[in-house]
Amino acid sequence: MAGAGSAFVWLFGAGERQGGYPETFDDELAFQSWKILRVSGLICTLAWLPYLRLDEALHPELPSLLLLRLSLSFAGALALLFSFLPSAPRHASRALFVLCMCLECTTGLITGLTSGKSPYLGGFLFVLMLVPLAPVRRRYAWGMLGAAILVFWVSGMVAGMDFEGPERSYSLQDLGAAALVSGVFVHLSDRLRRQGWAKGSTVQRQNEEIARDKAKIDSLLCNILPAPIASELTRDGSVKPVFHEEATIVFADFVGFTGKAATMPPEALVAALDAYFCRFDGIADRSCVEKLKTIGDAYMVAAGLPEATATHAVDACLFALRIRRDVEGHEGPFHGVRIGVHSGPLMAGMVGSKKFAYDVWGDTVNTAARMESSGEVWRINVSRRTYERVKDFFEVTARGAVSVKGKGELDMYFLERILPELSRDERGLEPNEAFWERHHALQSNVLVSGGDPRKDAPEE
Structure with a gap:
């Protein structure tokens, strides 16, 4: 034969x-x-x-x-x-x-x-x-x-x-x-x-x-959802919620937005937000973080999901420094930006059957929002848990315990800059080769025993 x-x-x-x-x-x-x-x-x-x-x-x-x-x-x-x-x-x-x-x-x-x-x-x-x-x-x-x-x-x-x-x-x-x-x-x-x-x-x-239409749909879906999530959705028709033992959430909020919303023409207000958020999107792509959503003038990203990384806190803080520099470098109608960062466990996935959106849930998300609201204009406010994960990369200023509604007192820190020995510029905004070598070494470590920090959601 x-x-x-x-x-x-x-x-x-x-x-x-x-x-x-x-x-x-x-x-x-x-x-x-x-x-x-x-x-x-x-x-x-x-x-x-x-x-x-x-x-x-x-x-x-x-x-x-x-x-x-x-x-x-x-x-x-x-x-x-x-x-x-x-x-x-x-x-x-x-x-x-x-x-x-x-x-x-x-x-x-x-x-x-x-x-x-x-x-x-x-x-x-x-x-x-x-x-x-x-x-x-x-x-x-x-x-x-x-x-x-x-x-x-x-x-x-x-x-x-x-x-x-x-x-x-x-x-x-x-x-x-x-x-x-x-x-x-x-x-x-x-x-x-x-x-x-x-x-x-x-x-x-x-x-x-059909192939061109599918490519357009896939591209549109990847603009809405993270690539692994979009792939899972097209393959299985649904996305199973996943528990992440470690991830970092960043909230950024423009100071003075409420007042400007009452006085600025709506078109000009939305155009200003769009200009900032479009630049933030590009920075997110370069910073290994995943944009989750915008809520009014708030911009929310996550690092360490949907695929877990050991450098999630470092990536999130680097993103925070970059968007603060971006806002500083562009004149706008707002009085500044306030940024909050927190690391911890959370659930991530999609719920519902219409208007799909990848979202996160858990106390980590709430605490990150509290970090932002408890911060100051032009400052990056990080929690102690995030500080412990980035102290070898960034200079921080301890704020001590700060009273937070519904949380009691939480230790907080202001993220100032990249450490001098890890920075290419005097302001500590650009990482050098030593930074990336340390970043790579951290990424090479196993974050959780057992390898993959993504765990299936416990069944009720």
């Missing part, structure tokens, strides 16, 4: 479609010709060899028959060798047309030289009926039929062929019927090939449109 399969591939598998469906009908004909060129050449090379002795026995006075048979084998061998050339797929239609023309005309010549005797005429009729099988243009196929019959008729007349008597007339009618039927089937075959190509091209275009 393996040997038979290999032989089949050798004969027919060389012309597998590359680069999609042919753009033109001529390309489709070239592809179909390429699929059968090799096997056609092989058959044409070998098929005539058994007839050599028969020709010698039936017509020893016509040594030219031997040369004509061998010329057919030679043409077949050339076609077979040509099929192995790199340029063969592009010129397969021409090669097959030449091979078929040689076959038709040479067979017509052999039949005419033998005065159209029955053994040869039957073979000629068979060869005429093969013309519709050749995937060439209709006019070329009709040309082959006409040329073959013309060669047969002229050579037969030269050889003294006549069609007197009932048997000869019967043979003449057979020839006419075969030529007529073959010509009709040439038309039908060409029409079917053209229809098949048109339908295939339509399907190809539809598939390409």
